[in-house]
Amino acid sequence: MQTEKVIDFIVNWLKSYAENAKMEGFVVGISGGVDSAVTSALCAKTGLRTLCVEMPIHQAANQVSRGREHIQFLKENFPNVSSTEVNLTSVFEQFKAEVPQTSSQALIDLSLANSRARLRMTTLYYFAGIYRYLVAGTGNKIEDFGVGFYTKYGDGGVDLNPIADLLKSEVYTIAKALNVPESILNAAPTDGLFGDSRSDEDQLGASYDELEWAMEMAEKGKQSNDFVGRQRVVFDIYRKLNSANQHKMLPIPVCKIPLKLKH
Template sequence: MQTEKVVDHIVQWLHQYATNAGINGFVIGVSGGIDSAVTSTLCARTGLDLLCLEMPIHQAESQVNRAYRHIDWLMEKHSNVQTQTIQLTPVFDSLVNSFPKVINEEERFMALANTRARLRMTSLYYFAALKKYLVAGTGNKVEDFGVGFFTKYGDGGVDLSPIADLLKSEVYEIAEFLGINEEIIIAPPTDGLWGDDRTDEDQIGASYPELEWAMAMHDQGKTAEDFSGRKQEVLLIYDSFHSSNKHKMIPIPVCEIPEGLK
């Protein structure tokens, strides 16, 4: 990958899109992870306004601190960057307490994880409307179009996706080029929706390098039957996520009314 040229291309694309839309800048949720660190840095390099939101909800202290240090680094390098912390923990707790109790706590736990992402999306769009900004998405190609590892109308609810055509390994390559803090680069990827230290790999069952391989095999028409051992297992994992999360990756189904019925 021609890293420097890719960076310049994304920055120019962001600037042109916002300018053509008559928008003042961008707002982004910074989590302390690699994707939001890279995306926020690319947005900052446009020279347009950038508001970085930190929105903890029972968040691990290590994630919050990484996010703050990244934002501080970004503000030192770019005068167009501002930050705001929105404490969403009491909002989340209040919402949870207003919901009726359920029998299956495990299902409730999963639903509430996605609720965290949707509360953050709501906060991002509040500031976007207030300041005439675009919400910048942080999803990469493997997450957005491979395994669908994002929350529908949560972190998937954005105005534009600067790094969605980049594999996770390419995001890391750009992070190195941009000088992103080493603690972010070496931190295990996590969606931060659980309030504990579980990683993306813990949840998916495969690492991002494995998923990139599986995505390539899937695109080539290969199936799990073409492999054995760990490769077969990884391709089965990929295919399962890709199939079950397909609804996230395609437009909302519309019931088209036959012309004769109108």
């Protein structure tokens, strides 16, 4: 990958999109992970105003510290970058107190995890609305179009996404070129939605490198019986997640009424 040229291409794309939309800049949710670090750095490089928002909900201390380290780096190097924190913990706890929790614990935990992401999306769009900013997405290609590892109308609710055509490995390459802090580069990827230490790999059952391989094999038309051992396991994980999460990747189904029924 021609890293510097890719960076310049994305930065120019972001700037052109914002200018054509007559918007003033970007707002990015900062998680302490590599995807949000790269996205915010790319937005900062446009020269347009870039607001980094921390939105902790019972967040692990190391995630918070990584995010703050990155924000400090951006603010020291880009005068167009500002930051704010909206602690959503009390909002989340009030939400939990108001909704019924009568299903299985696993389903409740998953629904509450997704609710965290949707509270954050609402917060980002609040700032986007009052400042005329665009909400910049932070999902990479394997998450957005491979396994659907994001929350529908949560971190998937954005105006544009500068890194959705980059594999996770490519995001790391870009991150190094953008001088993203080592603490972020070395941290195990996690969505931080469950309030514990589980990583993305724990949830997915495979690493991003493995899933990138499976995505490539699927695009080449390979089938499960083409592989054995761990490769077959990973390929099956990828195909299962890709199939189950198509509802996130495809346009919303619309019931098209026959014209003869409308007259």
